[in-house]
Amino acid sequence: MKVLVTGGAGYIGTSVVPLLLERGYDVTVFDCLMFGGTQILPFFRNPNFHFVKGDIRDKAALEAVVKGKNIIIHLAAIVGFPACRENPALAYSTNVEGTQNLADVITKDQYVLFGSTGSNYGSLVDAICTEDTPLNPLSIYGKTKTEAERILMATGQATAYRFATAFGLSPRLRLDLLVNDLTYQGLKQKYMVIYEADFMRTFIHVYDIARSFLFAIDNRSKMQGHVYNVGNESMNFSKRHICDLIASKTGAYVHYADVGEDQDKRNYTVSYEKIRNVGFETTLTIEDGVDELIQALEVVKVHNPHANA
Ligand SMILES: NC(=O)c1ccc[n+]([C@@H]2O[C@H](COP(=O)([O-])OP(=O)(O)OC[C@H]3O[C@@H](n4cnc5c(N)ncnc54)[C@H](O)[C@@H]3O)[C@@H](O)[C@H]2O)c1
Structure with a gap:
């Protein structure tokens, strides 16, 4: 092949x-x-x-x-x-x-x-x-x-x-993706700034x-x-839920402020029934991803052009 x-x-x-x-x-x-x-x-x-x-x-x-x-x-x-x-x-x-x-x-x-x-x-x-x-x-x-x-x-x-x-680790790590970005902020800055907190994402x-x-x-x-x-319905979450998870693992303070805007206005709950019906299921959770990111970012210095600090 x-x-x-x-x-x-x-x-x-x-x-x-x-x-x-x-x-x-x-x-x-x-x-x-x-x-x-x-x-x-x-x-x-x-x-x-x-x-x-x-x-x-x-x-x-x-x-x-x-x-x-x-x-x-x-x-x-x-x-x-x-x-x-x-x-x-x-x-x-x-x-x-x-x-x-x-x-x-x-x-x-x-x-x-x-x-x-x-x-x-x-x-x-x-x-x-x-x-x-x-x-x-x-x-x-x-x-x-x-x-x-x-x-x-x-x-x-x-x-x-x-x-x-x-989300999650990959050889070319992207820190602009929501979960990766917030985990980086929580770990390195000890605070996260979050806008559109109740928008649903997947x-x-x-x-x-x-x-x-x-x-x-x-x-x-x-x-x-x-x-x-x-994707998987079990991973449809509000941004607030993601922040709370990351805060509980990093001890970071979460600041909710509408200082930004998602230009794609992504605020939706997605059905994954069609791909599940042909037999595909995801295997890793947000928590798995946050845990691996924390472990890696604690020890590996990663260039982050998106960091506030
Ligand atoms: N990461 C996500 O959350 C996500 C979600 C949905 C869809 N996608 C899609 O998956 C694909 C890959 O995303 P990614 O996260 O790996 O992005 P990425 O930016 O890490 O990778 C894109 C790659 O394409 C290469 N590239 C860009 N322009 C090129 C060109 N003109 N010719 C040849 N190579 C070129 C870049 O060098 C880079 O290696 C994209 O099409 C993206 O739209 C990503």
Whole structure:
């Protein structure tokens, strides 16, 4: 089995690649290394690992690397509303045009797994969000990811995963994600500042995201052509609940103040019935993630461009 992972040097990619290699798959990562490359160094020891430095906006380069692969896991993107707001033109050309390039170069037998997002839903108060809920993306991030999902689903060769917000450790650690960010704040600053405290959010450990891609590979015949919310109802929580959990473990003081705003207006309770019905369950809880983050961040100095202090 030959697998291509675009954006494979990122937070999710570096969690997926080891699982693919463990299975003995031939794995190629195609990534422009926006965040450097030290996180992928251990993979080079494996003779089944290949790396091509490149940009998904370069259609010829993408076509060359897509050729001959059975599965393409498409993760390369400008991720999150702050990064997209900073450079909307780059967000559009990467998230939409880069994905269109992929749709243009795949051949009939290839299967694409797309890392989509719950940000596609926008604001949805007092409703349970299923895959049939109309999409109403509010930020540039949500809009470009929604368009990318539409492009790939139109090929009939894709499965799109609308992930909950990820948390937990990964070789490329993201500290802008809510649980990771608050744990860092609680541990390092001993206080957390929290806005929109009663907004409901939904979460998934990055390891379970990685597992979900293996699950899609194993269940292609059932899943190709379908969109799934990926997460677990037991991890639909208010931001206040997350803060209280982290405060209880770090002794941090929580300051509730509406000093910010989520541009995706994510405030929703999500149903994961569809993916559960094909047999996928998550395995790790928020508490598992907070505990591992505390253990690691207590001893490992991690550069955090998002820190207040
Ligand atoms: N982490 C989450 O909570 C989450 C939730 C839902 C969906 N997603 C989606 O999953 C995917 C991966 O997210 P992540 O958290 O790993 O983000 P990330 O920013 O850590 O990784 C993105 C990777 O893509 C690469 N990249 C960016 N532009 C590129 C380009 N033009 N050509 C080639 N490579 C490029 C970057 O170098 C980086 O390695 C994204 O598509 C994101 O929208 C993430």
